[in-house]
Amino acid sequence: MKSINTSHWILSSIAAALLAACSPAQSGASATAAPQDSEPKQEAREPEMATGFADKKAVVTDQFMVTAANPHAVEAGYKVLKEGGSAVDAAIAVQAMLGLTEPQSSGIGGGAFILYWDNEQQKLYTIDARETAPKEATEALFLDQDGNAPPWIEAVVGGRSVGTPGVLRGLELAHDKWGKLDWQPLFKDAIDLAETGFEVSPRLAKLVKSEINPGVKKLPIIANYLFPNGEPVKAGSTLVNKDYAESLSLIAEQGADAFYQGPLAEKIVDAVRHSAIAPGVLSTKDLAEYQAIIREPVCDAYRQYQVCGMGPPSSGGLTTLQTLGILQNYDVSSWQVNGEEFAHYFTQASRLAFADRNQWIADPDFVSVPVEGMLNDEYLSKRAKQIGREDMVKAKPGLYLKPEYQQDIAYERPNTSHMSIVDSEGNVISMTTSIEMAFGSTVMVEGFILNNQLTDFSLTPMDEAGRKIANRVQPGKRPRSSMSPTIVLNQSGDQVVHALGSPGGSRIINYVTQTLVGLIDWNLNMQQAIDLGHVTNRNDYTALEKGRDIATLKAVLEKRGHEIKVIDLNSGIHGITRLPNGQLQGGADPRREGIVMGQ
Numbered sequence: 001m002k003s004i005n006t007s008h009w010i011l012s013s014i015a016a017a018l019l020a021a022c023s024p025a026q027s028g029a030s031a032t033a034a035p036q037d038s039e040p041k042q043e044a045r046e047p048e049m050a051t052g053f054a055d056k057k058a059v060v061t062d063q064f065m066v067t068a069a070n071p072h073a074v075e076a077g078y079k080v081l082k083e084g085g086s087a088v089d090a091a092i093a094v095q096a097m098l099g100l101t102e103p104q105s106s107g108i109g110g111g112a113f114i115l116y117w118d119n120e121q122q123k124l125y126t127i128d129a130r131e132t133a134p135k136e137a138t139e140a141l142f143l144d145q146d147g148n149a150p151p152w153i154e155a156v157v158g159g160r161s162v163g164t165p166g167v168l169r170g171l172e173l174a175h176d177k178w179g180k181l182d183w184q185p186l187f188k189d190a191i192d193l194a195e196t197g198f199e200v201s202p203r204l205a206k207l208v209k210s211e212i213n214p215g216v217k218k219l220p221i222i223a224n225y226l227f228p229n230g231e232p233v234k235a236g237s238t239l240v241n242k243d244y245a246e247s248l249s250l251i252a253e254q255g256a257d258a259f260y261q262g263p264l265a266e267k268i269v270d271a272v273r274h275s276a277i278a279p280g281v282l283s284t285k286d287l288a289e290y291q292a293i294i295r296e297p298v299c300d301a302y303r304q305y306q307v308c309g310m311g312p313p314s315s316g317g318l319t320t321l322q323t324l325g326i327l328q329n330y331d332v333s334s335w336q337v338n339g340e341e342f343a344h345y346f347t348q349a350s351r352l353a354f355a356d357r358n359q360w361i362a363d364p365d366f367v368s369v370p371v372e373g374m375l376n377d378e379y380l381s382k383r384a385k386q387i388g389r390e391d392m393v394k395a396k397p398g399l400y401l402k403p404e405y406q407q408d409i410a411y412e413r414p415n416t417s418h419m420s421i422v423d424s425e426g427n428v429i430s431m432t433t434s435i436e437m438a439f440g441s442t443v444m445v446e447g448f449i450l451n452n453q454l455t456d457f458s459l460t461p462m463d464e465a466g467r468k469i470a471n472r473v474q475p476g477k478r479p480r481s482s483m484s485p486t487i488v489l490n491q492s493g494d495q496v497v498h499a500l501g502s503p504g505g506s507r508i509i510n511y512v513t514q515t516l517v518g519l520i521d522w523n524l525n526m527q528q529a530i531d532l533g534h535v536t537n538r539n540d541y542t543a544l545e546k547g548r549d550i551a552t553l554k555a556v557l558e559k560r561g562h563e564i565k566v567i568d569l570n571s572g573i574h575g576i577t578r579l580p581n582g583q584l585q586g587g588a589d590p591r592r593e594g595i596v597m598g599q
Helices: 012-019 071-082 087-101 167-178 184-196 202-211 220-226 242-254 263-273 284-289 316-327 340-360 377-384 505-520 526-531 549-559
Strands: 059-061 065-068 111-118 123-129 293-295 298-302 305-309 415-422 428-436 486-489 496-500 542-545 564-567 574-578 584-588 595-598
Touching: 059 065, 059 595, 065 071, 065 087, 065 574, 065 584, 071 087, 071 184, 071 415, 071 595, 087 111, 087 167, 087 184, 087 242, 087 415, 087 428, 111 167, 111 486, 111 496, 123 167, 184 242, 263 284, 298 316, 305 316, 316 340, 316 377, 316 486, 316 505, 340 377, 340 505, 340 542, 340 549, 415 496, 415 574, 428 486, 428 496, 486 505, 496 505, 505 526, 526 574, 526 584, 542 549, 549 564, 584 595
Parallel strands: 542 564
Antiparallel strands: 059 584, 065 415, 065 595, 111 123, 111 428, 123 293, 298 305, 305 486, 415 428, 486 496, 496 574, 574 584
């Protein structure tokens, strides 16, 4: 069964800082990662630097469960579920809190993709709350006067990179359809904590010190907030955000319209259009006319399950399914967990899937995406036969179609967060939410940070031969994403087995796919699968996670021709499994500060 959706250079100091960036034993127990040294010259394409690894244990509950990247957010979602709220109600509370306590990753100034399982209808829905390019944006948005695209680092900070935020409209749409509690009280915990202040976590403190420069006086709001008295916020200190409390109070009282229309919308637009660095073209009309969209999920069989994800404009669902579809041709369960054979074939399958991703996937409202062809079993079987004992070095896109557009030459660095939630009625949320690079555009307005998602478009609209690129900037278009919220159903498609997702830029796809292999092929529990040492390949080089057992494969993979880099691979996977006995089992990524709570 297949379900198919056809339809800067700022200052030299901050540039250096951004170039360096990457990205419990009992219910509710928080395990904060101990700091560890990251690569001194971490690869420029990493969305958020690593801050450590902490052992965590799977949590089992009977009725409901929530897992997300910050303890305050999980506690807020837990309270909503305990009060009888739905998974959607809890997601709103979680997102409101994440925007306060994990501001580098997501917030109301960003966008999201939401998978929702309606247990009564036994039907899966997906909501596209991705940002859109402003109506005044052109294909030349990021080009200089000579028609040249800047280095990505020159595009990321400032108003030019800000897309129309979508997450609140997405949550509003979900709440209108599946919410049980009133909208307003769902924001109360975040409002209260913003007013009284929250304790800065070691992770946030380290990221502020590493990724934001207090000397950026051209963007004083974020500098003043994160560098009170000119010093970076310290772990254990109290951070108050009364502006955010006021913004959330307005949204709680008046609904999402308070964000998209009126004084708050005007302040957002003013901050973007009058940014001292790279002013943007966002307008009040862009905000007023933004709409979240319900789209069909993309689903395909893998072993005895149906794996479902988000379709375009996210590349996550399709690329995950293509990678699994290629691996379907091998007896993965017979391979050693995270052994040489797996690492080789997994990276080759990923190469092939990423080659297709870069060729074909963009906003389906602007580009025809050959989804059916990409998931065709015969096609994927032929792709699998291209894998040999040696690294293929560079995979080419397949399919029998003549490319209408050329391969994308964009970089993607979503700084992101993921939550998985199951309510007492069996409804399930798998939601990935993002403001893109760490601390987004660094344009901060009324207590929240605005995204820089427009840099997920190709910075140049054409290749060197003058041929159009599918994922180029166009007015009203949604940039391609790698966010991969995933829900796994049983063979008959009437019960959720797993819900999971991750941050991590374009590596999200590899993180999620490897976790699925752990769950399905190796029968690991959710925490064990999340804990696996990462291996990634985006049709470039093979990366092995520094400090994990898988890094010992460097020599044997090099003998197979792989270019190997051993680096920090900073995921943030949060997932829930419905066990055969009906209980819920949750896991939180040891690379971040998230927890699992339930009852």
